[in-house]
Ligand SMILES: Cc1cc2nc3c(=O)[nH]c(=O)nc-3n(C[C@H](O)[C@H](O)[C@H](O)COP(=O)(O)O)c2cc1C
């Protein structure tokens with residue numbers, strides 16, 4: 417189905433709606449003989465699952481994965497891997513009054529303009545519930561990357577204007593600190609202040625935005641393409657394809673505009689017989705191709721559009737101005753929930769390019 421698939425050799429198609437029976441993914445192109453268990457998938461889905469803290473939507477879903485195909489006796493078979501996650505706690509009645517009233521900031525109006533009709537219960541395909549399929553496929557990508565010594569970790573670096581300091585360089589330690597608090601910020605002081613701010617804003621019926629950083633370590637040099645399917649271009653598309661992401665930065669990102677060449681360039685040098693770089697403003701990518709340095713992406717995530725505060729909208733059936741009060745269960749801020757989802761998208765792009773790179777040289 418056009419618009420539902422992503423990737424070239426490691427290709428995913430997600431399916432399902434937030435208030436339909438289930439959501440899921442078909443992953444085609446994963447090589448055979450990759451050791452893979454249900455637990456590998458479940459542990460990533462558990463990180464994404466809604467309803468885990470007051471920083472998240474109160475919709476409670478177990479999100480147990482059912483693997484329908486592509487795995488035999490703990491290994492991938494090389495055939496399409498199909499995975500299903502049931503919807504058990506959709507509260508569709510909370511959307512009854514919104515049938516003809518598009519939510520400001522959400523996809524409702526544009527979605528209706530595209531298809532001419534719309535299942536008004538939840539965001540349908542534009543709901544973040546769709547990302548469960550991406551995270552399931554991302555878990556397979558992570559397993560494949562592990563085989564090549566590549567790891568991916570994401571964390572919240574800013575929420576509601578509160579910025580964090582991140583000094584840890586060890587990804588395992590970083591990950592432990594990220595999972596230690598519901599904000600998923602590795603700086604415990606900043607995380608505490610972010611949560612206080614979030615509690616205040618939630619009480620006012622409002623929401624917050626923020627920034628998420630994603631690091632990929634151990635990526636071999638040479639992944640990507642010099643034109644069009646540049647690694648940074650594919651990462652930007654993957655991350656921008658997530659709801660609420662409004663900007664993607666690689667390395668120095670937007671800050672590069674104010675720098676001089678002598679500040680921006682990362683000089684090369686020999687380090688113990690190997691070639692290295694003195695800095696990483698490039699974010700691990702030059703000319704669309706990985707350099708072997710950490711790949712560093714930052715995404716700007718807008719405040720959750722579905723807020724409890726009364727807002728102006730229109731009534732599409734009556735053709736009149738109207739007011740809207742949203743009663744459903746929504747994330748007061750998206751960045752903490754974005755962490756496993758952004759990791760999954762980066763892992764999928766890297767897995768795709770790893771497989772492509774194996775075809776580009778004898
Ligand atoms: C992980 C994640 C969780 C989200 N949670 C919510 C939510 O609870 N309520 C909501 O209205 N939007 C939520 N969104 C954002 C909407 O899905 C998104 O704003 C909508 O699809 C419109 O897309 P756009 O913001 O990119 O224009 C979430 C997005 C992500 C990625």
Ligand SMILES: C=C(O[C@@H]1CC(C(=O)O)=C[C@@H](OP(=O)(O)O)[C@H]1O)C(=O)O
Nearest residue numbers: 434466473475538539543544545744745
């Ligand atoms: C259900 C999830 O998050 C949902 C993301 C979402 C949205 O509009 O993006 C809206 C809410 O869902 P509902 O359709 O029930 O109003 C959130 O609860 C999930 O992530 O699994």
